[in-house]
Amino acid sequence: MSDTAFEIVQQYSQQEKPEVWLFPGQTEGRHLTERSVQKNFEQALVSSGVRKKVSVHSLRHSFATHLLEGGIDIRYIQELLGHQSTRTTERYTHVV
Numbered sequence: 001m002s003d004t005a006f007e008i009v010q011q012y013s014q015q016e017k018p019e020v021w022l023f024p025g026q027t028e029g030r031h032l033t034e035r036s037v038q039k040n041f042e043q044a045l046v047s048s049g050v051r052k053k054v055s056v057h058s059l060r061h062s063f064a065t066h067l068l069e070g071g072i073d074i075r076y077i078q079e080l081l082g083h084q085s086t087r088t089t090e091r092y093t094h095v096v
Contacts, residue, residue, distance in 0.1 A: 061092060068093045 009022070018024055023032040041056045060081070067077050078089040 061094075064089065065093045 013022065020029060021031040024030065025032045025036065038056055045054070064077050064081060067080075068074065074086055074089055074093075077093065078086050081089060081092065083089045083092070
């Protein structure tokens with residue numbers, strides 16, 4: 001996580017004071033659902049005027065690619081993403 005992102009999460013945590021989940025869902029004691037994240041992402045795309053076809057999963061690809069471009073070892077990225085093989089991570093970051 002970047003320093004900027006970490007600061008934002010810290011500010012959010014101090015302001016919202018989550019008790020169980022960092023990002024709680026609508027139901028008490030439950031986490032934010034994958035579908036809720038997708039809907040928020042889609043709304044943000046519309047609001048921002050982005051017309052390119054992207055998804056929340058695109059963020060995962062971008063994150064991995066930026067790490068690789070920033071000089072982070074592919075094996076560490078593999079571990080972060082939970083891939084069994086570095087070949088999967090290489091395809092994921094468009095190395096091959």
